[in-house]
Amino acid sequence: MNGTGTGTTPTHPVLVVGSGPTGLLLAGDLAAAGVPVTLVEKRPHKISNLSRAFGVHARTLEQLDARGLAEPLLATGSTITELRLFRRLSLDLGTLPSRFPFLLITPQYEVERLLERRARELGVEFLFESEVVGLRQDDSGVDLDVRGQNGTVVTRRAAYVVGADGHRSAVRQAVGLPFPGVSVIKSLFLADVRLAERPESVLTVNGAGDAFAMIASFGDGWYRVMGWNRHHEVPDDAPLDLDEVKEVTRRALGTDYGMHDARWLSRFHSDERQAPQYRVGRVFLAGDAAHVHSPAGGQGMNTGLQDAANLGWKLAAVVKGWAPEALLDTYQAERHPVGKAVLRSSGGLVRLARARNPALRAVRALVSAFVNAARPARAKALAQISGIGYRYPAPRGSHRLVGTRVPDVALESGRLYEALRGGRFVLIVPKAAQVPEGPVSRKGRPAVERWAGDRRTAVLVRPDGYVAWASDDADAGAIEAAVAAQVG
Numbered sequence: 001m002n003g004t005g006t007g008t009t010p011t012h013p014v015l016v017v018g019s020g021p022t023g024l025l026l027a028g029d030l031a032a033a034g035v036p037v038t039l040v041e042k043r044p045h046k047i048s049n050l051s052r053a054f055g056v057h058a059r060t061l062e063q064l065d066a067r068g069l070a071e072p073l074l075a076t077g078s079t080i081t082e083l084r085l086f087r088r089l090s091l092d093l094g095t096l097p098s099r100f101p102f103l104l105i106t107p108q109y110e111v112e113r114l115l116e117r118r119a120r121e122l123g124v125e126f127l128f129e130s131e132v133v134g135l136r137q138d139d140s141g142v143d144l145d146v147r148g149q150n151g152t153v154v155t156r157r158a159a160y161v162v163g164a165d166g167h168r169s170a171v172r173q174a175v176g177l178p179f180p181g182v183s184v185i186k187s188l189f190l191a192d193v194r195l196a197e198r199p200e201s202v203l204t205v206n207g208a209g210d211a212f213a214m215i216a217s218f219g220d221g222w223y224r225v226m227g228w229n230r231h232h233e234v235p236d237d238a239p240l241d242l243d244e245v246k247e248v249t250r251r252a253l254g255t256d257y258g259m260h261d262a263r264w265l266s267r268f269h270s271d272e273r274q275a276p277q278y279r280v281g282r283v284f285l286a287g288d289a290a291h292v293h294s295p296a297g298g299q300g301m302n303t304g305l306q307d308a309a310n311l312g313w314k315l316a317a318v319v320k321g322w323a324p325e326a327l328l329d330t331y332q333a334e335r336h337p338v339g340k341a342v343l344r345s346s347g348g349l350v351r352l353a354r355a356r357n358p359a360l361r362a363v364r365a366l367v368s369a370f371v372n373a374a375r376p377a378r379a380k381a382l383a384q385i386s387g388i389g390y391r392y393p394a395p396r397g398s399h400r401l402v403g404t405r406v407p408d409v410a411l412e413s414g415r416l417y418e419a420l421r422g423g424r425f426v427l428i429v430p431k432a433a434q435v436p437e438g439p440v441s442r443k444g445r446p447a448v449e450r451w452a453g454d455r456r457t458a459v460l461v462r463p464d465g466y467v468a469w470a471s472d473d474a475d476a477g478a479i480e481a482a483v484a485a486q487v488g
Contacts, residue, residue, distance in 0.1 A: 013030075014030055014038075014160050015037070015158040015160075016030075016040070017162065017163050017165045020112065020304070021111050023164035024039070027119050028067070029067075029308065029316070030124075031124045033312070033320065033423050035315070038158075040127045041127065041129075042129070052295075053301035054105055054218070055103050055301075057302045058093070058102070060306065061100040062388070062417060063306060063309045066463075069114050069115070073110060077218070078105050078202045080202050081094040096388060098388055106218070106219070107218050129149040130146045132145070132146060133153060133170075135171065137161075137283060140159075141157050142158050162284045162286055162311065163284070163286070164285075167288045167292045171285065175283050177285070179275055181274060182273075185228060186233045187267060189225075190224065190265075190267075193262045194222060194223070197255070197258050198257075208254075210230035211228070211252040212227055212252050213225065213226070214227065215257070223257075242265065272292065272346075274291040284315075286304060286307040286308055287301075287304025288300065290335075299385065303339060322487065333392075333393060334393065338390050345385070398469075403467060404467050406465050417465070424446055425447070425468065427461075428459045431451060434476040435448050457471065
């Protein structure tokens with residue numbers, strides 16, 4: 001893929017392509033760490049109120065909390081503490097071991113508004129109406145050919161490029177990565193409507209016969225409706241009117257709640273796809289550019305935001321010289337398995353929901369009964385859907401905590417996720433532990449905190465809230481050695 005450059009701008013440390021939630025979070029994190037970053041977006045500068053995602057899970061809220069954004073986002077929507085699947089299966093989100101034991105129902109555009117405002121305040125440069133038309137890389141950097149609004153192609157050279165530009169990613173295509181997978185649902189519709197009758201729940205979901213429908217409240221008088229009709233699978237560009245949406249909703253839910261004044265009607269198909277690699281040299285993929293899932297469980301946007309939280313601090317550490325370039329390999333090792341697991345779980349849910357033959361319906365009934373009755377199975381399902389249950393690979397012989405997510409534990413100074421707002425590692429030590437000056441004396445070294453209680457374990461928490469190192473009996477020398485090995 002080659003462009004016809006008419007000029008070359010100065011080198012950029014990082015270019016991020018795509019200003020959806022994933023790209024915005026990543027760009028903001030890099031800027032917060034002092035890394036100049038430019039965000040390239042093909043669309044005009046307009047945050048659409050017609051985006052598909054509407055659910056923010058517990059782990060994503062924790063990541064936003066570490067950036068001071070959780071509370072402002074909570075103010076934009078409503079929360080639910082129960083997920084009902086297949087009529088029989090009920091998952092109680094209120095039991096999640098998180099500061100956010102619920103699902104936040106709020107439209108994606110509210111997430112984007114907060115993340116864009118943060119990115120702008122931190123100095124991110126935005127290039128709207130700018131399309132990637134070419135990419136080449138060598139050992140020292142990446143040349144990105146960008147065509148602007150006036151048709152002129154400018155080559156921008158960066159140390160690293162991140163493609164967060166959606167399922168049709170120009171960056172992914174430019175580096176030659178395939179995007180294997182299947183269409184799991186061939187025809188879905190989306191609509192934003194007003195209702196004459198208010199549903200009892202913030203989220204209403206059901207399937208009946210060959211129809212399925214879901215209604216979610218945005219809290220501002222508008223409702224998102226999603227549904228399908230197994231006997232009416234048509235191309236994405238086929239006409240759609242409100243009468244069809246109402247008819248399918250009545251079949252699935254028993255009523256259409258007096259739908260009226262649709263501001264948006266759209267068809268789409270739901271794919272399950274994943275790139276085999278999230279990194280090619282100095283180019284990375286994140287969010288829908290790397291993986292797309294069925295809408296079941298509402299995990300797509302959430303998984304992309306967590307990709308960004310994982311990659312951002314690593315890129316910043318390498319660009320700033322605090323960590324070796326090999327650290328960037330862990331992005332693939334940690335996030336690709338998570339994307340694969342989300343594909344499996346969301347795909348399994350949608351296939352069971354669409355089950356037609358008696359054998360699959362029997363399996364669905366057995367799964368529902370088992371998860372309802374078995375507390376460990378229920379806890380595992382909740383942890384996976386909410387995102388708090390994933391852990392990253394740990395080196396052989398590591399402490400049992402290494403690679404696990406750290407909840408919002410109490411510290412002498414306050415909460416862990418408040419301490420993480422500096423974008424640094426956080427070293428948590430027992431109250432009486434002696435800590436040498438080294439870990440706090442240099443840029444890139446961790447902040448030092450002490451447990452609020454009597455815990456005796458020393459834990460080094462990464463900027464994304466996962467354990468990098470831990471010990472139950474480390475002295476000051478061992479702590480300094482561990483910090484030096486992990487942080488540099």
